[in-house]
Amino acid sequence: MAETKFTRPTFAVKAIPSDVNNVTFFGNPVLDNLVSVVIAMGTEVWATKRRMKVMESVLAKKGVTSEMLEKYVPTAEEAAAWEKDRDRFIEMTFSALGNVGDLTASAPFPKRG
Amino acid sequence: MIGRRSLFTATGAAATALSSFFAGRAAEAKSIVKKVAGDVELRGADGRMERLGSLDLESQMDFTAGFREFNNKGISRTAAMRFQQLMKEKGMDPKAIVSFDEMHAIAGSDPIIGMSAKTWLANQQVTWKSLQDYFHANADMYLAEMEAADKDGPGSLTLDANLEIPDYTKHEIHIQPGGYVGDPFAGHMYHYGTNSFYIGAIGHNEQDQIHKGTANNIPMPADGKVKRILEVGCGLGQMSCALKERFPDAEVWATDVGAPMVRYGHMRARDLGIAVNYGQGLAEKTGFPDGHFDITVSYIMHHELPQTATRAVIAEANRVTRTGGVYYPVDFNTGGSTGPAYGMFRRWWDHRWNNEVWSREFHTLNFSDEIAKAGFTLNAKTPAALPGFGARHFVKT
Ligand SMILES: C[S@@+](CC[C@H](N)C(=O)[O-])C[C@H]1O[C@@H](n2cnc3c(N)ncnc32)[C@H](O)[C@@H]1O
Numbered sequence: 001m002a003e004t005k006f007t008r009p010t011f012a013v014k015a016i017p018s019d020v021n022n023v024t025f026f027g028n029p030v031l032d033n034l035v036s037v038v039i040a041m042g043t044e045v046w047a048t049k050r051r052m053k054v055m056e057s058v059l060a061k062k063g064v065t066s067e068m069l070e071k072y073v074p075t076a077e078e079a080a081a082w083e084k085d086r087d088r089f090i091e092m093t094f095s096a097l098g099n100v101g102d103l104t105a106s107a108p109f110p111k112r113g
Numbered sequence: 114m115i116g117r118r119s120l121f122t123a124t125g126a127a128a129t130a131l132s133s134f135f136a137g138r139a140a141e142a143k144s145i146v147k148k149v150a151g152d153v154e155l156r157g158a159d160g161r162m163e164r165l166g167s168l169d170l171e172s173q174m175d176f177t178a179g180f181r182e183f184n185n186k187g188i189s190r191t192a193a194m195r196f197q198q199l200m201k202e203k204g205m206d207p208k209a210i211v212s213f214d215e216m217h218a219i220a221g222s223d224p225i226i227g228m229s230a231k232t233w234l235a236n237q238q239v240t241w242k243s244l245q246d247y248f249h250a251n252a253d254m255y256l257a258e259m260e261a262a263d264k265d266g267p268g269s270l271t272l273d274a275n276l277e278i279p280d281y282t283k284h285e286i287h288i289q290p291g292g293y294v295g296d297p298f299a300g301h302m303y304h305y306g307t308n309s310f311y312i313g314a315i316g317h318n319e320q321d322q323i324h325k326g327t328a329n330n331i332p333m334p335a336d337g338k339v340k341r342i343l344e345v346g347c348g349l350g351q352m353s354c355a356l357k358e359r360f361p362d363a364e365v366w367a368t369d370v371g372a373p374m375v376r377y378g379h380m381r382a383r384d385l386g387i388a389v390n391y392g393q394g395l396a397e398k399t400g401f402p403d404g405h406f407d408i409t410v411s412y413i414m415h416h417e418l419p420q421t422a423t424r425a426v427i428a429e430a431n432r433v434t435r436t437g438g439v440y441y442p443v444d445f446n447t448g449g450s451t452g453p454a455y456g457m458f459r460r461w462w463d464h465r466w467n468n469e470v471w472s473r474e475f476h477t478l479n480f481s482d483e484i485a486k487a488g489f490t491l492n493a494k495t496p497a498a499l500p501g502f503g504a505r506h507f508v509k510t
Binding site for chain 1: 167195234260
């Protein structure tokens, strides 16, 4: 996308690119890449879910046209409910990132009574 | 008080409520954006905020705003605890104040700590890429919209095709693709991108609430005379709009090195019916006459400048501000080359990997001392115009 051919004046000059795609925080670039994939996927999944919410709301009111979907503005109650659901979704999808796996696969059970 | 790097960066205030884009709606959710010739407004406007051009893009921004907060509150906390654990293992006080080098030695390549940075940055990249993809896919329509606005008013726009753009301004700060000068939609992207950044840091800004609050707190010159105001590094000009709304009889001038930034800014101000004069230009060489302005401001520009440029900009502000006039460069508090380990980690990757190229130079400077050295007097009694940021009410003496 960044290679877009513009047909009108852009008033832009060449920028100095960042090297953020070269960093590895996990010592294995594949792991870094997987995390990027997961975040991007989360964004797309949420966009889809949210569109469906809009559709449901619109459907509940009248028939469906795409213009109606695009222009739909949620009520304050809907916005609050969706927000809550968004955060549940984020929690559900990403909370595993907070896990600290410090036991090897062969680790025995800790001492139990 | 919020963390000093918290605005566009990693240390968002943990106490802010989770919120979505819609929470920033104008109370009545009615558009106050004027319908003008050539205007592209596919999905209406919400107060002074034009809605993004597609529902999917709006939802993508909703996600990234939410994830940003989740990162600040959840994943980051785990990383902070991991730091404490590692420090204890090394026999250190977990609350010890450390330098960047000491922090690196503790963190090593610990994956738990790394996860907090990686997810934040990946989310930031998705924010920018979603916006850039959309505007590039619809480039002709949005470029034509700006072309129609370029020569229209109220307000004006001056571009300078011969401006020598310094290299230090060409970096992709905050990893925004193309930075401020390299993408024709830099202003569009910055506007919608920073909306989501603000939500996770100091509150909603879709209606320019933060800029308006700050503009309203800028102190008046003692003689009460405000005929001309200048904002340098204006970006898309939210501060200059807010200043014009506060001082409707004053001439407001606003400049930025990035042509795409001021083009978008001018178009937006025009749509809002606010008469600001935007221009592409350098803050260190404005071209205005000596003592021309009653108030000179900037808003979070200096932490993105090398020290040499900051000094040159202050000198220029001193030249163009009249005696008795006010100089108010809003920016972060400076200082702090040491801190608690986790805070230093965030500061590090924000600088290095969120590409805040010049932030370390800014933070090792005593910004207020530099301004005082240039011939301004600090009024130390005035509270910060933007709470949590530096209190920098200077008067030209
Ligand atoms: C973080 S942005 C702040 C923009 C705006 N003031 C706002 O309220 O969001 C910093 C801005 O400073 C501009 N800038 C950086 N160096 C500059 C210079 N030497 N002269 C003019 N503008 C500059 C950038 O192009 C960018 O738009």
